[in-house]
Amino acid sequence: MMSSRPAVRVRDLRVVRGGREVLHGLTFEVAPGSVVGLLGPSGCGKTTLMRALVGVQIVQDGEVSVLGEPAGSAGLRRRVGYATQSPAVYADLSVRENLRYFASVLGAPRSDVDRVIAEVGLGRSRDQIVGTLSGGQLSRANLAVALLGSPELLVLDEPTVGLDPVLREELWELFRELAGHGTTLLVSSHVMDEAGRTDRLLLMREGRILADGTPESLRSRTGARDLEGAFLHLITGHAASTGSTS
Numbered sequence: 001m002m003s004s005r006p007a008v009r010v011r012d013l014r015v016v017r018g019g020r021e022v023l024h025g026l027t028f029e030v031a032p033g034s035v036v037g038l039l040g041p042s043g044c045g046k047t048t049l050m051r052a053l054v055g056v057q058i059v060q061d062g063e064v065s066v067l068g069e070p071a072g073s074a075g076l077r078r079r080v081g082y083a084t085q086s087p088a089v090y091a092d093l094s095v096r097e098n099l100r101y102f103a104s105v106l107g108a109p110r111s112d113v114d115r116v117i118a119e120v121g122l123g124r125s126r127d128q129i130v131g132t133l134s135g136g137q138l139s140r141a142n143l144a145v146a147l148l149g150s151p152e153l154l155v156l157d158e159p160t161v162g163l164d165p166v167l168r169e170e171l172w173e174l175f176r177e178l179a180g181h182g183t184t185l186l187v188s189s190h191v192m193d194e195a196g197r198t199d200r201l202l203l204m205r206e207g208r209i210l211a212d213g214t215p216e217s218l219r220s221r222t223g224a225r226d227l228e229g230a231f232l233h234l235i236t237g238h239a240a241s242t243g244s245t246s
């Protein structure tokens with residue numbers, strides 16, 4: 001039976017980076033087994049929020065709990081998968097050697113290695129040295145590491161950057177399949193057609209959540225034909241109401 005406890009619970013989260021407050025009191029919850037898209041202009045705080053969720057970001061104030069535990073707790077290490085924007089895999093090892101290494105560090109079953117390689121579509125490159133992979137292959141190798149151990153929460157920072165439409169489609173099918181089995185996914189993206197595949201969107205701007213809802217509700221709320229139009233409407237409307245020019 002699926003628990004009704006939120007997979008992620010954030011209350012009044014404030015983060016300062018480089019002497020400047022970059023998250024200004026975020027509050028939201030994420031239901032288990034949902035796919036939540038995190039969107040917003042460059043620098044609005046998406047990565048900082050993800051870092052807070054996986055417990056690698058010092059937070060000034062507020063509460064961040066993940067799967068019922070404070071973010072960053074030792075008990076969450078194997079229950080949360082995180083793929084950063086810059087790949088964390090070793091360039092001088094093959095795809096498979098990298099995954100074997102990370103599987104042993106995480107205590108994930110050895111059988112996971114071939115499973116995650118297949119899930120990200122790198123079967124034919126499994127023995128290729130990571131330093132010789134294309135950009136798209138490299139980001140998929142990085143994603144594969146996050147899938148080891150079948151974590152209950154996946155935090156993915158722009159996992160489809162540099163991928164062609166066919167590969168993006170395949171990865172989104174994988175995300176939906178994982179969510180169908182109860183995994184919760186928080187995925188940041190700049191690509192609007194991807195935003196439409198989520199259950200819910202959090203639109204951020206300048207360290208705040210500007211809008212929160214299903215893709216359909218954001219479209220109908222703004223009267224826009226597509227999500228791109230809806231975001232533009234929300235962002236320009238916000239800028240007009242706050243007098244912001246950036």
Ligand SMILES: Nc1ncnc2c1ncn2[C@@H]1O[C@H](COP(=O)(O)OP(=O)(O)OP(=O)(O)O)[C@@H](O)[C@H]1O
Nearest residue numbers: 017018019022040041042043044045046047048049
């Ligand atoms: N290491 C750092 N030191 C100081 N400030 C930082 C640091 N990293 C990020 N920032 C600042 O924090 C703010 C939020 O950055 P963040 O990387 O979270 O944004 P983002 O929405 O993920 O951007 P992008 O879409 O470009 O990845 C920005 O103003 C950025 O300049």
